[in-house]
Amino acid sequence: MISGLDDSIVTISHSGSAVAEQYRILCARVDRLSREHGYKTIALTSSVKGEGKTLTSVNLAFSMAKDLGKHVLLVEADFRNTSLTRLINRPKSKGFLDLLSNGTGIESARQLYLNDRLGIVTAGKVTPEALKLFASERTKEIIQEARKDYDYVFFDLPPILATADANIIAEWIDGVILVVRAGETPRDIVRKALAGSTKVIGVVLNDVKTYSSYYYYYNTK
Numbered sequence: 001m002i003s004g005l006d007d008s009i010v011t012i013s014h015s016g017s018a019v020a021e022q023y024r025i026l027c028a029r030v031d032r033l034s035r036e037h038g039y040k041t042i043a044l045t046s047s048v049k050g051e052g053k054t055l056t057s058v059n060l061a062f063s064m065a066k067d068l069g070k071h072v073l074l075v076e077a078d079f080r081n082t083s084l085t086r087l088i089n090r091p092k093s094k095g096f097l098d099l100l101s102n103g104t105g106i107e108s109a110r111q112l113y114l115n116d117r118l119g120i121v122t123a124g125k126v127t128p129e130a131l132k133l134f135a136s137e138r139t140k141e142i143i144q145e146a147r148k149d150y151d152y153v154f155f156d157l158p159p160i161l162a163t164a165d166a167n168i169i170a171e172w173i174d175g176v177i178l179v180v181r182a183g184e185t186p187r188d189i190v191r192k193a194l195a196g197s198t199k200v201i202g203v204v205l206n207d208v209k210t211y212s213s214y215y216y217y218y219n220t221k
């Protein structure tokens with residue numbers, strides 16, 4: 001166990017479970033695809049909120065570092081819904097927004113895990129300036145800095161249809177993974193999201209009923 005982490009980070013809390021195994025499979029696929037195409041900086045988004053972006057990105061990041069031994073940075077860039085901050089439970093005082101506003105390096109805002117193979121940067125203090133900062137060239141610089149130091153950099157983005165934020169960084173990153181909640185997100189909404197976003201390299205179907213014992217699973221410990 002790693003102190004502070006929420007139980008829903010099953011790649012750590014229930015690493016022997018069927019759900020953790022699904023994340024390992026996802027991880028291996030993302031790694032293979034990325035090696036084939038040279039993807040390094042990847043953002044996770046979805047059509048609307050609540051589809052599982054944060055849960056998928058955090059489990060993917062932990063699994064990449066733990067099971068594949070990669071050096072990974074996970075950055076929380078959904079400023080309206082900072083659930084990654086809640087899931088890791090012990091955020092640093094500085095976050096992504098501090099990096100954007102004061103020009104300090106990533107080291108000052110990352111929380112380290114798994115013998116320093118995984119760094120997590122939470123959103124930090126959200127101010128009305130957040131989106132303006134996120135859309136600035138400073139984000140591009142941070143992506144370039146991270147690209148040098150990590151095998152993978154994942155961004156937990158806001159949903160695409162609700163806001164334009166998810167597309168802001170599309171030109172600065174290598175690819176986008178779209179998370180779709182099985183049986184919930186209507187097909188036309190997914191189509192609209194796919195049509196509106198560039199660089200989609202893959203789709204994760206989350207909460208497929210065969211594995212939905214997951215919810216039950218992590219709430220009964």
Ligand SMILES: Nc1ncnc2c1ncn2[C@@H]1O[C@H](COP(=O)(O)OP(=O)(O)O)[C@@H](O)[C@H]1O
Pocket residue numbers: 008046048049050051052053054055056081083206207208212214215
């Ligand atoms: N496969 C799943 N099984 C059970 N609960 C899930 C699953 N995926 C997401 N959830 C739950 O749904 C809620 C929304 O997930 P979250 O990852 O925060 O979505 P998003 O980041 O897309 O808004 C959370 O409470 C999360 O624990």
Ligand SMILES: [Mg+2]
Pocket residue numbers: 053054055078081083084156
């Ligand atoms: Mg989220």
